Amino acid sequence: MKKNILIVISAAVLFSMVSCSHKKETAASLVPEDYSGWTITADNLNYPIPGHENHFRRVLINPKGQEVSVIKKEGKDYYAYPKGTIVIKEIYPTLNPKEGTKPVSLTVMIKDPENPQSRDGWIWVVKDLKKNTEKIIDYEFCYDCHTNANEPHQYGDGNPDGEFRDYLFFPYRKTASGNRQQSSDNRSY
């Protein structure tokens, strides 16, 4: 009897240890399956960039993100996306995919400042669409680079005034023309 209890306890401990060490990649649950109705904030991204490399990319934002508030702080625009904002960037297999090709993975930003795994207010997720797994990146990789979105850079409109863009290179704009530029023509180099 006593022996059995011991065995059960040690099995439970072992199991929890094993399952803890495997928690990095989890089944998909954070990123919605269907985002077809979302607003596209950047399309036709067909130039290589560090971090997302040689893949054709497309960026979409959910309706919640469209409630973004832009206030003036110290004379500059200050963007704040509400909690629940999801920005999805589709990553396609190549730089020039044919019509109808499906993306292979998604890099996703989810606004959830209270989540312990969030960095700079966002949960940074890589979703593998083939394996249907999600991986939260809680180390510096994603946010370190995205800090550059809040200073002048060479993507989109380039943020020449160094507005606080809440880590997005392509902020959501109410006016249709704001973002729909052909980014490739806009490159500064």
Add this chain to the structure above:
Amino acid sequence: MKKMKPITRTVNLIIIISLVLGLGLTITYFSYNQNTELLATSQNNLHQQSDILYQSVKNAMLPGNAPVAVTLFNDIRDINPAYEIMLFRSNGVEAFSDNSTIETVNNNITNKVFDHRPASADSVMNISGNKAFNQTVAMRKTSSFQEKKEDETFFTIYKPLLNLPKCAVCHGSDHTVRGVIKISSNITPIVQRQEINTLIAGTFFIFLVLILTAFLTQFFKKKILQPVKHIGAVCTSVTGGDFNRRVEISNNDEIGVLGETVNTMVRGLYERFQLSKFVSSSTIDSLNSKKDGVKESITLFFSDIRSFTAYSEKKTPEEVVVNLNKILAFQTRIIHENGGDVDKYVGDEIVAIFSGKDKEINACRSALIIQKELNEKSTEIYDGLTVGIGINTGEVILGMIGSEERADFTVIGDHVNYASRLCDAAKPGEVIISQSVYENLDGKGIEVSKPYKIKVKGKEKFHKVYLLSPLKDGDL
């Protein structure tokens, strides 16, 4: 009885196991925590330094100040030789070692062109084969390792330097990781400190376990095991008939009380044992059996001293009592030795009963031994006293007779009286047995003389009786 397993061993085992487990877990927990803390502190320091370096490199490189970064690295190395600080390109080649980067940058930018640097005379380091380095580049994640080189332990951090958007302007967009900062510190003193900590904790543990085990086992031995053993020994000697031993425990606890109780019990037992000398064993048996009265066929044995009244008038009371006790004690012993039970003493008379299959032969044998002894040694030992014995077998009533306060287990009935009459009829040295006894002696090696006819008091008819022939030397 099951095989005895000494409690001492079990108690000692339990003590040792609890101490080892309890102390072991606590000490392991604390020393482990202390050691992790120790290491974590120095590791955190190193991580912080790598962060600072990262920012410095970023900020020095942005305005194209590569030489500033190089100087910074060299200066830090000079200040603290315990640190190894290096910057590598993502292909594993030591940064700033040649002009390949300058060429790429010059291709990417239009207005400002960087001058070539004189080729370095030192041999260029390349760690492209290093597993930790490659893992850092592939995972794009800071990683840290503890590694042993000869007798020294090093803690090394590999921190990826990202090709940030602002870097990409000059460096191009074809790669994500620009390089890796390697910062390594000799943590041998900390590892040694950990080893010493573990050693101290281990020594402390062994020392504590030994001391506490010794103390606890002594305590249990003194306060519980020895007293219990002692009580057991007293009980054993009481079982063996020695009522003089007493439990001697001065403990002021449950065991002390138990000892006191055992002593009281032994005293009570002793009193009852003394009392049992005055009570026949059938009385004691029947006290245990709780039956009221039974009818049973038994053999009755009556032995009476001849001319005792005349004897007692001639002698002093002391002499009478001494010699009477002597002859009664002797007869009692013989009766007990032959399976009989003395029912009572009535003055100089013994009433005994025999039961079981051989009751007649046992009774007759007792009688013959008694007569032979008296015949040979009466003058010498028993002051010349002689006895006559009568034996009869028949159904009698056995039971506790008397009142609540004072009762004897005894026999009553016609056959009892008849045995008594036979005893009366026996002359000194004679044993008279009834017809019923005679019938049961058949072929059992006891010789009798021809039947006599006697008339006993209170009976009209003549009764057939027999005299036992005295034992000759060598009989029985």
